[in-house]
Amino acid sequence: MDFTSDSRAGSQSVPPQEDVPGSSSSSGxxxxxxxxxxxxxxxxxxxxxxxxxxxxxxxxxxxxxxxxLPIEYRRTALLDLAELVPASDGETRTSVGFQDGYTAVQEELKYKHDCLPLLNMDLRLSYLQETYPYASLVLVDSSNLHVEFTRRADDHFRLILQLPQGPAVLSNNVRWPLRKLENCSNPTTILQGCYEFDRLRCRRDEVFQQVWSSLQSKGVFYRISGSLLSLWRNDLLLQLRFEIEIEGLFPRTHLNARLFKNEIPLSSPDNMALYKVY
Known part of the structure; x- marks a missing residue:
């Protein structure tokens, strides 16, 4: 048998196959x-x-x-006045007419052509009441105004004011410190001065209370007599005098402090003017 043909055939190399386009898988x-x-x-x-x-x-x-919550608007005298202004109806009115404090506001507004204050006494009194909330104002008649200052709960004082130029009569408990106001001929100045005096009195009470409260835990004793606050412990005594005086027809405050030991002064009076601080 001839095996040469088979051996020669087996020894021949097979040609490589060519890559077919699209046969490889995409890597993406x-x-x-x-x-x-x-x-x-x-x-x-x-x-x-x-x-x-x-x-x-x-x-x-x-x-x-x-x-x-729904907003509640506080009624004011200005708001009440705005609601009284009459709507224009095209009617021609004369600008001449007699008006005084007893003229109704609606009637006065019909002929109002200037920026001067209204004359109606009730309206003007309501403005005053809003300006001085801690005072009770009563207009007895066109020439007498009674005022009670009520900010200090246990020590009210009264003012009787003759309009338009005074005189003023004050309660006995404040007549001496406010004596300069009684001789004033300006009702507005008198009313403002009395109101500020009442405010400063209450502020003085608050200051004394704050001083005493801050020292109470330190074994300090105190006594208040009018405008004088006395603080003591052992042989030391501190006196604070808070005076309210009328200067230039308006209240001013003065503070005086002195320190004692065994009733012997250790310091000269220390005066400090506290204008509008309180």
Whole structure:
């Protein structure tokens, strides 16, 4: 048998196969998004987030509004006056007419062509009452005004004022410190001075109470006599004198402090003017 042909055939090399286009698998595994498409998706996410925040804020606002109490406007003399101003009806009126404190506000406003104060006494009294809330004002007649100053609960004082130029009569408990006001011929100055004096008296009480309260835990004793506060412990004594005086027809405060040991002064009077501090 001839085996040469088979051996020769087996020794021949087989030519390599050529790569077929499209036969290899893609390494990407999927299609890629364009930059523009990715930007659109990001903007949609931002939009959804902002809408969610907006809805949450709207709910919070609605909740707060449901809890708000209705606003109540305080009646004032100016508001009452504004409601009395008559609407223009085109009617021509004369600018001449007799008016005084007893003229009704509606009637007075019909002929009002200037910026001067209204004459109606009730309206002017309501303005005064708003200006001086801690005073009770009673207009007895067109020339007599009675005022009671009530800021200090246990020590009221009264003022009887003759209009338009005084004189003024004060209660006995304040007549001496306010004696300069009794001789004043300006009712506004008298009323303002008395009101400020009453305010400063209450402020003095508050200051004395604050000083005493701050030292109470340190074993300090105290005594208040009018404008004088005395503080002592052992052989030391501190005196604070808070005076209210009328200077230039308006109240001013003066504070004087002195320190004693065994009733012997350790310091000269220390005067400090406390203008408008209290």
């Amino acid at each position: 595994g999927g299609s890629q998004l364009s930059p523009e498409h990715e930007r659109v998706l990001r903007l949609q996410d931002v939009k959804a987030s902002l809408l969610a925040k907006r809805n949450a804020l709207v709910k919070e606002i609605e909740t707060l509004q449901s809890k708000e």
